[in-house]
Amino acid sequence: xxxxxxxxxxxxxxxxxxxxxxxxxxxxxxxxxxxxxxxxxxxxxxxxxxxxxxxxxxxxxxxxxxxxxxxxxxxxxxxxxxxxxxxxxxxxxxxxxxxxxxxxxxxxxxxxxxxxxxxxxxxxxxxxxxxxxxxxxxxxxxxxxxxxxxxxxxxxxxxxxxxxxxxxxxxxxxxxxxxxxxxxxxxxxxxxxxxxxxxxxxxxxxxxxxxxxxxxxxxxxxxxxxxxxxxxxxxxxxxxxxxxxxxxxxxxxxxxxxxxxxxxxxxxxxxxxxxxxxxxxxxxxxxxxxxxxxxxxxxxxxxxxxxxxxxxxxxxxxxxxxxxxxxxxxxxxxxxxxxxxxxxxxxxxxxxxxxxxxxxxxxxxxxxxxxxxxxxxxxxxxxxxxxxxxxxxxxxxxxxxxxxxxxxxxxxxxxxxxxxxxxxxxxxxxxxxxxxxxxxxxxxxxxxxxxxxxxxxxxxxxxxxxxxxxxxxxxxxxxxxxxxxxxxxxxxxxxxxxxxxxxxxxxxxxxxxxxxxxxxxxxxxxxxxxxxxxxxxxxxxxxxxxxxxxxxxxxxxxxxxxxxxxxxxxxxxxxxxxxxxxxxxxxxxxxxxxxxxxxxxxxxxxxxxxxxxxxxxxxxxxxxxxxxxxxxxxxxxxxxxxxxxxxxxxxxxxxxxxxxxxxxxxxxxxxxxxxxxxxxxxxxxxxxxxxxxxxxxxxxxxxxxxxxxxxxxxxxxxxxxxxxxxxxxxxxxxxxxxxxxxxxxxxxxxxxxxxxxxxxxxxxxxxxxxxxxxxxxxxxxxxxxxxxxxxxxxxxxxxx
RNA sequence: GCGCCUGUGGCGGAACUGGCAGACGCGCUAGACUUAGGAUCUAGUAUCUGUGAUGUGCAGGUUCGAUUCCUGUCAGGCGCACCA
Numbered sequence: 001x002x003x004x005x006x007x008x009x010x011x012x013x014x015x016x017x018x019x020x021x022x023x024x025x026x027x028x029x030x031x032x033x034x035x036x037x038x039x040x041x042x043x044x045x046x047x048x049x050x051x052x053x054x055x056x057x058x059x060x061x062x063x064x065x066x067x068x069x070x071x072x073x074x075x076x077x078x079x080x081x082x083x084x085x086x087x088x089x090x091x092x093x094x095x096x097x098x099x100x101x102x103x104x105x106x107x108x109x110x111x112x113x114x115x116x117x118x119x120x121x122x123x124x125x126x127x128x129x130x131x132x133x134x135x136x137x138x139x140x141x142x143x144x145x146x147x148x149x150x151x152x153x154x155x156x157x158x159x160x161x162x163x164x165x166x167x168x169x170x171x172x173x174x175x176x177x178x179x180x181x182x183x184x185x186x187x188x189x190x191x192x193x194x195x196x197x198x199x200x201x202x203x204x205x206x207x208x209x210x211x212x213x214x215x216x217x218x219x220x221x222x223x224x225x226x227x228x229x230x231x232x233x234x235x236x237x238x239x240x241x242x243x244x245x246x247x248x249x250x251x252x253x254x255x256x257x258x259x260x261x262x263x264x265x266x267x268x269x270x271x272x273x274x275x276x277x278x279x280x281x282x283x284x285x286x287x288x289x290x291x292x293x294x295x296x297x298x299x300x301x302x303x304x305x306x307x308x309x310x311x312x313x314x315x316x317x318x319x320x321x322x323x324x325x326x327x328x329x330x331x332x333x334x335x336x337x338x339x340x341x342x343x344x345x346x347x348x349x350x351x352x353x354x355x356x357x358x359x360x361x362x363x364x365x366x367x368x369x370x371x372x373x374x375x376x377x378x379x380x381x382x383x384x385x386x387x388x389x390x391x392x393x394x395x396x397x398x399x400x401x402x403x404x405x406x407x408x409x410x411x412x413x414x415x416x417x418x419x420x421x422x423x424x425x426x427x428x429x430x431x432x433x434x435x436x437x438x439x440x441x442x443x444x445x446x447x448x449x450x451x452x453x454x455x456x457x458x459x460x461x462x463x464x465x466x467x468x469x470x471x472x473x474x475x476x477x478x479x480x481x482x483x484x485x486x487x488x489x490x491x492x493x494x495x496x497x498x499x500x501x502x503x504x505x506x507x508x509x510x511x512x513x514x515x516x517x518x519x520x521x522x523x524x525x526x527x528x529x530x531x532x533x534x535x536x537x538x539x540x541x542x543x544x545x546x547x548x549x550x551x552x553x554x555x556x557x558x559x560x561x562x563x564x565x566x567x568x569x570x571x572x573x574x575x576x577x578x579x580x581x582x583x584x585x586x587x588x589x590x591x592x593x594x595x596x597x598x599x600x601x602x603x604x605x606x607x608x609x610x611x612x613x614x615x616x617x618x619x620x621x622x623x624x625x626x627x628x629x630x631x632x633x634x635x636x637x638x639x640x641x642x643x644x645x646x647x648x649x650x651x652x653x654x655x656x657x658x659x660x661x662x663x664x665x666x667x668x669x670x671x672x673x674x675x676x677x678x679x680x681x682x683x684x685x686x687x688x689x690x691x692x693x694x695x696x697x698x699x700x701x702x703x704x705x706x707x708x709x710x711x712x713x714x715x716x717x718x719x720x721x722x723x724x725x726x727x728x729x730x731x732x733x734x735x736x737x738x739x740x741x742x743x744x745x746x747x748x749x750x751x752x753x754x755x756x757x758x759x760x761x762x763x764x765x766x767x768x769x770x771x772x773x774x775x776x777x778x779x780x781x782x783x784x785x786x787x788x789x790x791x792x793x794x795x796x797x798x799x800x
Numbered sequence: 801g802c803g804c805c806u807g808u809g810g811c812g813g814a815a816c817u818g819g820c821a822g823a824c825g826c827g828c829u830a831g832a833c834u835u836a837g838g839a840u841c842u843a844g845u846a847u848c849u850g851u852g853a854u855g856u857g858c859a860g861g862u863u864c865g866a867u868u869c870c871u872g873u874c875a876g877g878c879g880c881a882c883c884a
Contacts, residue, residue, distance in 0.1 A: 172881095215802055217879060225883075244884060257884090300882085326882045336884045344801080345882055414883050534878075608825070610812055614805095615877090622812065625825050628840095670815065674824035681824090743820040748865040752822060788864050794819050798864045 003713065005598025009707045013115055021721055022066075022074065022117040028523040030071035032144040035062045036503055036563075038532035038540070039124075041079040041495065042561045044088040047110040049580070049618065050590040053606045054569040057669060059116045060607065061529060063703035064664045066117070073524055074117060075506040077124035078104050080308050082130070082495025083161060083177060086426035090459055094694065096426040098452075100127055103710040108275065110590065113597045115706050115724065126498030131505060132428045133449035134515040139420075140431055140442050141554055147193040148420070150432075150440055154261075154329075155419055157185040162460035164189060166419045166494065168221075169538045175497060184286065187464065190421040190430055190491065194546045198222050198413040200560075201545060209565035211613070214537050221538040223414025228398050232256065232310045235318065236271055238264060240310055243332030243412055246342060246374075248393035249400065251382040252360035253337040254350065257302065257312045257322045260285040261329040265305075278323055285325040300326055300349045312337075313406045314397075315383065324349065332412055351745035361390060386398045420493060423466040425458035427492030435479035435486040444480055452492070466490040480734040499540055500547040503527055503562065505655035515556070522558050530563040541566070567667060570615040572606070577617045588618050600705035601627045607669035607704055629677055630708055633701065636683065637712045640694035649689070650734060652682045652695060657730035660700050669704075676701055685695040691716055696728045744769040744794040746778040762789040769795040 016022060035058045040051065062074035080100045089096040104125065104657075111118070137427055142148040156165040160180035164187060168465040169176045194201075196735065201221055205215050227245035234240050240256065258264060260282040269275055281303045302324030309318045325344055327336050340350035340357045347370035350357055357366055362380045364371020371377070379385040384400070385393045401407030421430060431443045431450045443450060453474040458467050469475060479486035501515065501544070507524040508516035532541070548562035573579055574586025581587065593602050605626040610616040656679040663672035679697065683689050694716055702709040703724045713722035737758065744752045752772045756765055766787050769775055782799035789795050 213804060213878080220803065220880060223880085223883065227884080242884080246884080324882095326884095328883065331883045334807065345884075348882095412883080414880090537879085586862085608812090614813095616812065619812065619826070622826050624838095629825085631840095670812095671824080674814075677824055742819080745819085745865070748819095748863095753820060786864060789818090790819070794865090796819080796864055 001634050001712070003598075003631045003639045003708060005600060005707065006304075006595075009113070009115065009599050012707045012710045013112060013709075016115075016117070016723070017120075019721065019722060020121070022062075022072075023119045023121050023544045024073040024075075025071050026520075027071065028519060031069065032073065032523060032528075033065040033070040034073045034524050034527045034529075035065070036075070036506075036527045036530045038530075038536065039079050039499070039502060040107065041082060041084050042100060042107045044092070044099070044103055046103075046106050047590050049590050049593070050572045052114055052532075052590060052602060053572060053612075055111070055114070055116050056603045056606055057569065057612055057667070058529065058531050059118075059603075060664060060669060060703040063117055063706065063723060064661075064727065066723065067699065067702070069726070073122075074119060075122045075124075075509075076111065076116075076118040076120070077122075077502055077506070078107070078126065079495060079499050079502070080104065080125050080127035081427045081493075081498050083163070083424065083426075084423075084495075086424060086458070088162070089426070096458060097127070100125075113594055114590075114603065117706075122506050123501055124509055126502065128685060129449040129451055130512070132452075132498060134163040134505065135428050135493065136431045136448050136450055137445065137515065138501060138551070139428075139493065139497070140445060140448075142192060142550060143432070143442050145550070145554065147550065149191055149193070150188055151191050152188045153191075154184045154186050155189055156182045157187070157464070157544070158182055162462065162464060163422050163424050164419055166539075167416050168542075178329075185464070189419050190432075190489070192418040192420045192546075194418045194543070195413060196414055197549055198224070198415050199411075200549060201415075203800075204545075204549075204561050208561060208563070210563075211567055212535070214287045214541070214566055214568060217534075217537045218542060221415065221542065225412050225414075227410055227412065228401065228407050229333070229410045230313065230401060232313060232337065232653075233320070234264070234268075235255065235269065235309045235311065238267060238323075240264065240335060242335045242337045243410060244337055246339065246394075247397045247407070248379065248382075248385065248390055249339040249342045249360050250312070250314045250337070250397055251385065252339040252341050253312055253319065253357045254340060254356045254358055255320045255322060255338045256335065257324050257327045257338055257349070258335040259327040259329040260323050260325055260333045260563075262323070262334050265323065268305065268308055271307045273657075274303070275731045278303050281323060288325070298496065300324065300345070300352055300490060302326075302349065302353070304353070313401075313404070319444060320355070322349075322353070322538050330416065331414065338582040340370065342371055344370045344372060346370070363693045365408075402583065413474065419493035419545075420497065420498075421489075422494050423464055423490075424460055424492055425452075425455065427494065428452070428497060429468065430489040430491055430493060431521070433477055433480060433486045434489065435482060435484060436507055437484060438479050438481040438486075440489075441486070450488075466492065468492070496539060496543050500544040501551070502756070503530075503544070504548075504551075504557070518556075521556070524560060525557060526559045527563045529565045529567070531567045531569060534568045536614070537568075566612060568614050570611070572609070573615055573617045575618055591733070593623070597623060597627050598630075598707075599746070600630055600708050604630065604673060604704050608673045610670060612667050612669055628706055629680070632680060632684070633697075633705075633708065634712070636680070636689060636694055636697065637715060639683075639687075640689045640691045640716065642690050643692050645688050646686060646688055646690055646693060648686050649682060649693060651737070652679050653693060654730040654732075654734040657696070657728050658732075658735055661727070661730075662701065673704060674703075698722060699725055699728050740792060742769075742792075743794050744772065744775055745794065746775060747798055748796060751775050751778050758792050760791070762787075762791060765789050765791065765795050769797065 037054050037058050062072050066072045085100055086096050089099040156170045158165055160178045170182050175182055202219055225245050228247040230242050231625040232240040302322045305321045310321050311318055318459045338346040340346040341359045359366045360382045361377040363377030374390045379393045394782055399408050429450050429452055433441050453471050475488050476486050477486055504516050508520035511517055551557040552560050578584055605623040656675050660672045661674040695718055698709045698712045707722055710722045739755045740758055741753050742756045751777055752774045756768050766789055785800050786798035
């Protein structure tokens, strides 16, 4: 038969839809499998050639699991709220709601042409009121449990998007989305206390089947460090508390630094003889964007505070205090003790300001560089710590500090609370009301969803206020507590809110009474395999794990972790090996590829292109090889005759079934396909094939190229859909070669490859090897020292 | 600077717990069939001063045997980045 993909593909897509072939069953007694891919935001550009790669991969997994008898949930939806959609709407002057609708329609059509086995009956859309009702509901629960709070604070503000960004959204000091400058602005924001979950977000990674780089990236982002709080006293009597990971070096603290924003600067206003100078420095530092701060990182700056000093609690020594922007207000206590001998940054600062450098750990040359090693070296110049190892000294000093009430052990995290409000239109309204008398009040749950009002002007404002603030009849409301006049919160939530729980909604997407029923959640959760991009590890993945843990705490969810297994796909690069982008002119359009080669070929190629986890360049000639392969498969359909087993192919079949089964589970799609190609070559060499074997072959290939396989399955008299047929099984005994080829080495160098019985003993193998003339020639005149024989594997003869 | 990952033909990439390096595909070469071939089929395809030797970024080490393990080093990618 001919591979007429343009006829076959729509035919089977229609049949699958008509027969509801891929809809997950609500029978909770069946073994389940929940496969998940990150839902896309429906951008105006439509599907990118990179999208089908992860989608096809988990489609293969889902199809495979379905054929193995699992009740599979493989859903899809739309991350429709948020900046990308809104920015597109503004640019094209179409209302975001309209844009979303159009883009979803286009995206869906493109996904469907790929033959992905999504359960479309469970489609979710984060911008749909029946969905965001529950996003708002979760926010209210967070608020009620003290995990959502409003706070005036310095935040990252994108000058182009005119919106506040989470720390996770600032990359290299610029906006992750638009690349514009990010400045620091003091604004009142809704915050979520993700920091309260920091330790659990680290601890619970253990035992999860996440690829290692995902785990380490999450752990690094959370940034746990163990140390101590140490209370210094200022000459004014004020307490000056610092966090340090090196309390052992306390004797070496020769000065202190507080961040420019530190409150003590104001407290000391009257005592400082150079207050003006310090304030000028603070103003200057405040003007710098984060990007500039990092740019200037090399050169340390600061101002010595004249008129006050600090007292080192361990030796009573007076030491100067500086303000400098190398100390961050938002980490630790916003103040440090500086130990120039054993900290690189302090060393640089001390050199610049001519401050003393006192060695307290021996082993380095502290006059020339800071000695930061904690593994070796003994304490010196440190009073009662002298002679101890660093690790011992740490424990000893903490004990001493605690005893005197001067300090304690402390764990710090780099992770900050999540800034969860945006001054934008296209998002979930934050369901809070501000009353002059009662302060912030949550709206009643019965009022959910709090609908996003329809507006004419949705552009962000220059004042940094949300466009919603202009909708006065919506803003003005009554206080849920006292009934008096009150105003609604006009900020909306970031897109990370809706995407933090979408995988729960899939379990029970139409439920009007709960985010999902307890039964559905208990059955489907956790997700068995979740695949997504590395770019979401510190954003979506972390946020959604946090929400899941919170929902676990309030008894909505039965599992502590939402995802059992997490993998990440590599990118598809342009032909030139660079990232695809319009400006580089190396973008490949999936619509064109499908019309030219067919969906099956595209799917197969994207799985065959290389290691799933690694990036790989697009190759127009390689995809032709995949098309050629499918055409050859179509030829098999005409070749197959009779029933039963072809003896010379039996072993190949059993081996291939084993290989494909294992490779799909191990995410090694490229070698699974290679094995199928190899089997095809074997069949072509044998020039004979039975109908039974053809059908086995087709089922193995079905997850990768489902349309063609359905067609051959039907034409060869297969019952029902190939996509729902039983996955072929193999007999381990039939994969074994009884006369394997054994490599024979002399001194580790290959001399011959001989066929030997698999059951041969070590002695027999050695004898067979020595009998070969090439081996004998290599042994000639040498003395045999050792015989290394691995039964069924190899012979190595060691001679002198 | 710190952390993680990757270096294998002309290209994408294979190689199980250390055991025939280069599976599979692309490309290329030759031939067949063709009016034609950027279609299809067949054969070949790591390198070399070629009966043999050398080859998995580079230099060492462990081993009967190393792409695989260890040490050092170079190159590329990703993440974090003044986090005390």
